[in-house]
Amino acid sequence: MTDLVLILGAVLLAAAGGEAFLKSILGAAIHLRVPKIVVATTLAAFVTSAPELTVSTVAALAGQPEC
Incomplete structure (x- = not known):
């Protein structure tokens, strides 16, 4: 039960953080007069x-080649 609560909490926090990030990016795009499609494509x-x-x-930092 505790794991389920933690997972749901993490999902809610991720959703809220994503929403705030998106609003700030779109606000910056409007302020800088950059088309929203350019910001969306670059972000994607x-x-x-x-x-x-x-x-x-x-x-690379571990000194191991990527397989």
């Missing part, structure tokens, strides 16, 4: 590449 590209970038960085 970064988010989909972030896990591989993290794995590669950790492997």
Whole structure:
């Protein structure tokens, strides 16, 4: 039961954080007069590449080749 509560709490925090992040990014786009589609495309590209970038960085810092 405790695990379920922790998982649900983590999901709620992730959703709230994602919503706040999205609002701030879109606010910055409006302030800088950058089209929202440019911001959305760039953000989507970064988010989909972030896990591989993290794995590669950790492997390089550990001195182990990435397999």
